[in-house]
Amino acid sequence: MHKLWISIYKEILLLRRDMGGLVILFIMPLCLIITITLIQDSTFKTATESKIPILLVDNDKGEVSKMVLKNLGESNSFDVITNVNGKTIDEAFAKDKVFNGEYQLAIIIPQNLSSGLKAKVDENVAKIMEGLGTTDSVASAKKETISPKEVRLYFDPASQTAFKTAVKSTVDQMISQIETKSIYNAFSEQLGEESTAAFQQDSYISFKEIVPMFDNKEMVPNSTQHNVPAWTLFAMFFIVVPLSINIVKEKNQGTQIRLRTNPVSYATIIAGKTITYLIICMLQFFLMLAVGMFVFPGIGLPVLELNGTFLMMSVVALFSGLAAVGFGILLGTVAKTQEQSAPFGATSVVILAAVGGVWVPVFAMPKIMQYVAKASPMNWGLEAFYDVLLRNNSILEIWPLLGALLLFFMVMVGLSIIYDEKKRAV
Template sequence: MSVYKEFLLLKRDMGGVVTLFLMPLVLIITVTLIQDSSFKKGQEIKIPILLVDYDKGKVSKTVSDNLKNSEVFSVITTFDNKPITEAEAKEAVFKGKYQMAIIIPSHLSIDLQTKIDQNVQKIVSSLGFSDTLAAKPNEKVVNQKEVKLYFDPAVQLSFRRGVMSGIDKMISQIETKSIYSSFQDQLGGEDAQFEQKSFITFKEIVPEVNNKEILPNSVQHNVPAWTLFAIFFIVIPLSINMVKEKTQGTFVRLRTNPVSNIIVLAGKTVMYLIICLIQFYMMIAVAVFLFPHLGLPALNVEGNLILMSIVALFSGLAAIGFGILLGTIAKTQEQSAPFGATAVIILAAIGGVWVPVFTMPKMMQIIAQSSPMNWGLEAFYDVLLRNGDLLDLVPELFLLVAFFIVTTTLALLYDKKKRAV
């Protein structure tokens, strides 16, 4: 009957119930569509960048070719069929019309080769070949060159560093090839062939299931994160209904019955746990069946649905415990609703729902370990991305159920103390 009573309370506010189910679906679809491109290897939409080439040599050609062949950038070199100048590029970028501009200085290729030839000649001479090689009495002074990068002030620091690292790698490859060729010329070799491929390479090793690589995508990251966000948002209607019961006198009437307060809270727990699981399965259904029609990868729940349901169940318990505690302490709806919404957003922010925990400052990484959303998110990742089993989920599940027990116990103790007074 306690569960039925909670059902009747929710039934009276069908608009709120519909919102409780539909808003998370809209949220997960919107956010996943926005973030999907960052997880794809090849992007359909390329970032336009400006390239001002004052060099017209092999260095600028290599940089230009690599950028044009990139799956990320679209290179623009002219405005109205006229070569872009540095002043025009700077103005366009700083006004936010383009994300970045690359300015390659004049004589970069020639001066780079001259500097390499000078250094190689010095090395060869120091090895005792100075008698057989023609010396260059008047050595040209070559000044250091700068490749200028203009960035839109709104561009993130990680993007800037990535672009700078990529361009530095391109030029380093050109320098290496030029050094080999210069040594060959200085030593008089004609047929010597140097291997230009990098000796050290990198290979990404990812987990495999049934000999298939598990490649993370936007769906695997967003579905668990925003499912948790939706589950914890039941804190608001739960706490509001508890405040209503107190202000309308319903709670006092319940206390006059020979029923323990634990039974009353158990009814709330069961009813709202059902809502949490309905939310979870609706979001899973959208990720499995609707996402492919929106051009998104479908969520693969094969063999994982039971474990994911267990994580959702325990996450729902944690959310309900927090809602019960808030509803017990709050005296008015004006206290419970704003505080509940703000608290959920804070827990999501520090728990890694919006920003990955590993990118946070060290202090925030420590604080993140105290968020129940972080525990639930890590448990979902263990299932979807790390191929974990039930034993791997035990630490996070234990923390979630412990959070429910602690918050519910505090609510019972607070209510008992308040009634005693």
């Protein structure tokens, strides 16, 4: 035990000699988590609270265009603009402004949309009523070709696909509701008000989101709850870089040889490094939580609500820190120079984060990458954090993920010891 404490003390002395690097381990993750959360929270608010200015060209001037304008105006997503500088805009103007990036979207309503829709609906209703034998067949002699109409959408070329899809879905739903109402009105005219009075146009089917509850309080996920665990994990794994560099320094400066001439096993040296850097990982974790709970509300971000999960979150952080330290020990043992360990360590952490779902959700990845993500220790840690914080799972439910992190640490350390023994034997 005395040798272990001396090994830990030695690691602390080494860290004290590089206070700048130690500060970076804490300051950079804080800057990262604040910046990313601010960006994502701002994006979330833009999509849900702020209204996006869009151009609307009304070539119809009928009931349908009035309903479209009314529905868009009542939505919480769009600020409809039909006049610029007191002049009614046309399609050419709207196209130019959108393609130049001044506006995100322009909606062009074609001419005679209202009259064409009414004529088409009347024609279809008349055919149905004729088939039921409730109308004369005289009207069927008058057939007129009614060409379909297009509501054209112009998007800024820089618009994301998700935004385009959402807008198309919103417009399509709006047009479908207008068509349904037109069909209902046409049947009302054919059957009479008395026959349709019993029918109600209110929606029968509605949607309600059910969210998890904690102490009779809804647990609504926000940008903070997603970002704090993700980027805390990313920061903890970046311990790989200074840890591997430290091990390489010891080999190149002869420190490791002097240590091995003493009756100290390599396992004891590794244990000292593990405990020291695991403490740093936990300090990073606690600092990130403090920022989410006390700093974020002061800069307009949602507060991090742990809802009694602090202990379990700490357990997940402990096992994640073990995985990060184990990876750093293996890298430092195998690498021969700092030029090998530092770039490879930083790049590998970024790759593990990208694959593990820290940057892009796993469900949004291609199918093959979803399987690859399951092999990333960052994915195991991230899923464990989410299970505790967002899904309110118990320790037994997340134990497979914790076991995988612990096994990863043991495998990394085991390989390090085997590699070191073989290298010394040679």
